[in-house]
Amino acid sequence: MPSDFEHHSAFMPLAQQAFVQHAYAPSEAILLAAAKNLARLQTSASSDDKRPALGNFDELLKSLADV
C-alpha cells in the first residue's frame, strides 16, 4: 500500500501541469499542497456522460421546482 507521500506524489505532475496552464510557478510547498488537494478531491469515473443530457443547470432547477 502506498504511503501518504507516495499517494500525494502521484498527483504532483497533474498539479504541476495545471499550474503551467495558468502560467503560475508554485513553490515546492504550494505544489505539494495542491497535489494533496487533488488526492483528496479525486472522484471515481462518472458514468453520467452515457446519460441523456439534462440541459442548462439553472433551467433544470426551474423544472424541478414544485410551483
Next chain:
Amino acid sequence: MFELPARMTQLQANILAGDVSAQEALLAQVKRGQSLNATFPCVVEELPFAPPQDGPLAGIALAHKDIFQLKDRLPGCGVGLGYAQSGLDSAAAVSHLQQAGAIQWSALVMAPHACGATSQNTHFARCINPTDEHAAVGGSSSGSAVAVACGMSYAALGTDTAGSVRIPAATCGLIGLKTTHGAVSNEGCAPLAPSLDSVGILSRYAQDAREIWTALCPQLPRHQATQALNCQLWLPEKGVAPEVALAIRTWISQLEGNVFEINMDEAFDVLNRHAQRVLFYETAQTHHAALKQGTAAPSVQAIGLMGLGLPQSWYEASLQSRPFLLHDFVNHHFSTSDFLIMPSLADTVPDWQTVEIGHASFDRKALFAMHRYMGFVNYLGLPSLNLPIGRDEHGRALCVQVLARPFAEHQLLNFAEQSPFIFWNL
C-alpha cells in the same frame, strides 16, 4: 421618539396603521443602528439618507453586506471602504428592495472578498457576537449577522458561496436563508465562484425574512403552511458533536409530521468533492491576477492557489456531473419528503480565538466544523435555511440546516414559522 418593535412585520403594521410615519421610523432605525455600532462595530460606511419610498417595505431601513454595488458606489468587499464611481446603478438584489420601499442606510463588514468561514479580517475591528462576546462570528457575511443579531437592522442581505449566509446565521442564532441559485440575480454583486454564489437573507424572525424574500422574488407564489410534513433527517455517522446530535434529536421529537432518518454519508462525500473543485477553480479565475501578483488576501490565496493547481478537466467534469447529481438528489430526497434536515455546524459555536488563523488557540478542526456541511448545497443550487433550535450549555445557538426543492423558499419559511424553539423566543 417612537419605540421600535422587535419584529419588522410589526413595524410595517405600525406604519400602515399610522402609529408612526415612514420618515420617523427610518430615523429611529438609523439612530438605533448608529448607537449599536458603537458596541458592535460592523458598519463599513453609512450611506446618504434617502427619503422614504412607497411600497410594502416603506419606512424600513436596512443594512447589507458590503459586496453589493450601489448607486455611484463600488463595494469595499471587506478589504476597504467603498469607492465612488459615477454612473453605477444598485445591484439587482438591492434594487428589488428599493422598489419595495426599503432604504439601505449602511454597508456592513464581511470576510475579505467573501472568502472565509469566520469574521476574521485585519482591515476592520473584530466582529463581536451579540449573543456571547467570546463566541465566534461566522463569515463571510459576518457584519450582516452582527447587525441583525444586535438589533441594528431587522434583516440584512448576504451572499452564500459555501455557507457564507448560513454559517454567520448559525453562530448568531439567526434565520439564514441561502436562496436557490439564480432565483435572485447576482448582477452588481462581486463574485467569488459564480456557479455557487447565491444571495441570501439574515433575520431574527422567519416572518421578517419572508417579507424580504417576497420583495426579492415577487413572482414566486406564497404557499400556505401545511401541517403534516414529511421530513428526512441526516445525522452524519462521524463528525457531528454529540451535543449537536442530541439537540437535533430532541427538537425533531417535538416536530409535527413524519421524520425518516437516512444515511447519505457516501453521497455527501462525492457532492462535497465536486463542490470544492468548483469553488477552488472559480475562485482562482475570479482572483487570477491578484494570485499571480501575490497580492490576494490570505484567505483568497488559500483557496485560489489550490484552484490554480486543479486541472481544468476536473472542473469541467464536476460541472458536467452537476445536473445529473441535482436531478438524482431531488428525486431521492424530495419526491416523498418536503424537507431534508441536517446539522448546520458540525460542532457547537466555538470561541472566536479557536477559529482565528494565526492565534495561539487556533484549532483547524474547529474551523472545519463550521463549514463542513455547507458547500455541497451550493453545488446542488438548492435553497437552504439555517434555523436556530436551541442553546448549548454556554447559551450559544444550536441550529439545523433545512434543505428543500428548488424555489421552495416560502415553504422553508413556513416551516421555520411553525417550528418550536426559535432562538430569540427562548
